Amino acid sequence: MIRVLAMAVGLCLGSGAWALDDPVTRLDDPMGSGMWDYHQVRLLGDPADIRFDDRVILRAPATAEDSLNVPLLVDATGIDNVRRILVFADYGPIPHVLTYYPEQAQPRIGLRFKIDQGTAMRAAVETHAGQWFVGSTYIDAAGGGCTAPAHAYASDDWEEKLGEIHGRLWAASGRARVIVDHPMDTGLADGIPVFIIEELQLETEDGTVMARLELFEPVNEDPAFSLYFEPGTLPASLRVTGRDNNGNRIRGVLGGGETH
Amino acid sequence: MRPTRRHLLGALAAGLAAPKAFAQARHVYDLQPRSIGDGLWMIEGATEHFTDANGGAIVNIVLARGQTGLILIDTGPSRRYGEALATLARRLDLRGVSAVVNTHHHPDHFFGNQVFADVPILALGETQAAARAEGDGFSDNMYRLLGDWMRGTEVVPPTRALDGGSQLIDGRRVEALPLGGHTVADLALLDTATGTLVGGDLAFLDRAPTTPSADLPCWLGALDALESVGAAQLVPGHGPLDRAGRAVAQTRAYLGWLDTTLREAARAGLDMVEIMQHPLPPEFAGMGAQPQEFQRSVAHLFPEIERMELPRGN
Ligand SMILES: [Zn+2]
Numbered sequence: 001m002i003r004v005l006a007m008a009v010g011l012c013l014g015s016g017a018w019a020l021d022d023p024v025t026r027l028d029d030p031m032g033s034g035m036w037d038y039h040q041v042r043l044l045g046d047p048a049d050i051r052f053d054d055r056v057i058l059r060a061p062a063t064a065e066d067s068l069n070v071p072l073l074v075d076a077t078g079i080d081n082v083r084r085i086l087v088f089a090d091y092g093p094i095p096h097v098l099t100y101y102p103e104q105a106q107p108r109i110g111l112r113f114k115i116d117q118g119t120a121m122r123a124a125v126e127t128h129a130g131q132w133f134v135g136s137t138y139i140d141a142a143g144g145g146c147t148a149p150a151h152a153y154a155s156d157d158w159e160e161k162l163g164e165i166h167g168r169l170w171a172a173s174g175r176a177r178v179i180v181d182h183p184m185d186t187g188l189a190d191g192i193p194v195f196i197i198e199e200l201q202l203e204t205e206d207g208t209v210m211a212r213l214e215l216f217e218p219v220n221e222d223p224a225f226s227l228y229f230e231p232g233t234l235p236a237s238l239r240v241t242g243r244d245n246n247g248n249r250i251r252g253v254l255g256g257g258e259t260h
Numbered sequence: 261m262r263p264t265r266r267h268l269l270g271a272l273a274a275g276l277a278a279p280k281a282f283a284q285a286r287h288v289y290d291l292q293p294r295s296i297g298d299g300l301w302m303i304e305g306a307t308e309h310f311t312d313a314n315g316g317a318i319v320n321i322v323l324a325r326g327q328t329g330l331i332l333i334d335t336g337p338s339r340r341y342g343e344a345l346a347t348l349a350r351r352l353d354l355r356g357v358s359a360v361v362n363t364h365h366h367p368d369h370f371f372g373n374q375v376f377a378d379v380p381i382l383a384l385g386e387t388q389a390a391a392r393a394e395g396d397g398f399s400d401n402m403y404r405l406l407g408d409w410m411r412g413t414e415v416v417p418p419t420r421a422l423d424g425g426s427q428l429i430d431g432r433r434v435e436a437l438p439l440g441g442h443t444v445a446d447l448a449l450l451d452t453a454t455g456t457l458v459g460g461d462l463a464f465l466d467r468a469p470t471t472p473s474a475d476l477p478c479w480l481g482a483l484d485a486l487e488s489v490g491a492a493q494l495v496p497g498h499g500p501l502d503r504a505g506r507a508v509a510q511t512r513a514y515l516g517w518l519d520t521t522l523r524e525a526a527r528a529g530l531d532m533v534e535i536m537q538h539p540l541p542p543e544f545a546g547m548g549a550q551p552q553e554f555q556r557s558v559a560h561l562f563p564e565i566e567r568m569e570l571p572r573g574n
Contacts, residue, residue: 059533060533061533061536061555061559065472065555065556065559065560066559066560069559069563071531071532071533071536071559072533073531073533073534110531110532110533110534112532112563142400142401142404163574164572164574165572165573165574166566166567166570166571166572166573167570167571167573168529168570168571168573170528170529173528173529175529176529177529177531177566177570178573179566179567179570222563222567224563224566226529226531240573240574251574252573252574253573253574254573255571255573
């Protein structure tokens with residue numbers, strides 16, 4: 001029900017209140033989705049210097065097999081001087097999936113998210129100079145991903161594994177993989193309040209931030225990220241820190257070590 | 261509640277007394293039975309994924325002559341398919357279908373059940389429960405994939421639990437093997453008179469196995485059980501009749517390769533999207549529904565495999 005209302009509101013703003021969302025810089029949306037202007041104004045803050053650009057690449061399956069776990073790989077390594085990358089869905093009760101601040105990492109990230117219906121997916125890349133470059137792809141879906149209760153609530157042990165981290169570094173290829181166990185409840189399923197990780201970052205032992213993420217409700221249950229660094233530059237280990245909206249701290253260490 | 265495509269099509273069906281003839285004509289299943297033994301027929305499905313062109317007729321169906329009519333093993337993806345089966349059964353035997361068996365709870369194997377609601381519909385107990393729990397979700401997805409082919413299809417779970425062991429179904433002697441791994445419960449049936457093993461989706465041949473409900477170690481164990489039966493011939497869930505033991509061997513090889521590939525990818529730090537683009541070895545690339553089925557399997561299996569393979573970070 002909440003989702004239906006949210007969608008109705010979203011659609012109204014997207015079409016009915018057209019003038020309200022007339023952007024400063026009018027773009028020709030390659031996806032032709034009807035929601036682009038709204039997100040350009042509301043989510044990106046109506047920047048003047050913005051364009052669609054093929055160097056922002058989104059790779060994903062054409063159809064979401066599991067609407068609760070849709071993989072997406074965003075690659076903006078063709079863009080220099082990247083400050084942050086916003087990932088969002090044109091059509092979803094909560095469009096904004098995450099914002100990635102690559103810091104010392106390459107502007108490239110693998111993630112999984114919950115999809116609610118077939119939608120254009122976007123990655124909007126902002127440089128330190130305030131320029132915006134946007135890439136898109138379309139993912140078809142059966143739907144229901146955002147409004148279904150998390151799997152974790154069906155089991156009894158979710159509280160025990162809350163904040164449990166799996167992952168490691170691959171120094172030679174510059175890869176880091178991190179999975180944090182968390183229900184990531186969207187608040188859209190009946191009777192289950194919002195319960196999500198809001199911040200997650202990788203830092204060196206001396207506290208230098210290597211990469212930073214802001215997470216929103218559509219990130220999948222047990223968020224899983226691939227982060228990419230210059231090959232050969234990763235230290236032996238990186239700290240994982242973060243917190244959820246209930247004040248739970250997330251702490252762990254990624255090493256280059258053996259499995260298990 | 262948001263109206264689903266199923267509800268919309270249902271409303272359409274109810275509201276229009278006479279849909280356009282040409283639209284109807286497009287959605288007709290052409291089922292061809294093939295005799296594979298005394299009083300035993302097989303209908304072979306396309307070795308493809310669900311498409312508008314095949315109407316979801318991708319599954320193998322078996323008909324076996326019982327004492328009072330034909331025993332139907334699996335009922336296809338839709339009401340219309342079930343109706344086509346009922347017509348075909350009456351052509352093979354005037355008495356029509358006397359009993360139905362569902363090998364497992366995937367939609368292409370039991371969504372024709374509603375046409376046979378007046379005869380016993382047998383399945384393993386866990387298959388009954390799974391069909392009740394997951395049937396509506398499958399149905400929404402099938403309407404999305406197949407549209408008008410699904411018109412009027414309602415989920416009718418199997419009505420009677422079948423135990424393992426030697427059984428008489430409408431007077432015909434079968435050995436029921438209660439296995440699992442492709443889903444929570446997979447029934448294989450050995451037809452004693454002809455030595456024919458109906459493997460359900462535990463065995464695929466020249467069509468990529470599907471894994472949305474799979475437990476790979478359990479499935480591999482079930483393949484050993486199928487092999488130990490030593491049947492004269494095997495009807496796989498998808499793919500041609502097998503008299504050479506190819507289906508079990510190929511399914512085993514593919515599942516083993518799949519498990520190894522996903523584990524190695526997790527240990528190498530690959531992302532799901534990267535793995536999905538992994539080229540398939542020649543012996544599996546030519547299977548029906550590839551590489552789509554491999555990509556689906558990555559989505560089904562990788563998150564859990566990765567969690568097992570990556571070390572703990574706290
Ligand atoms: Zn199946």
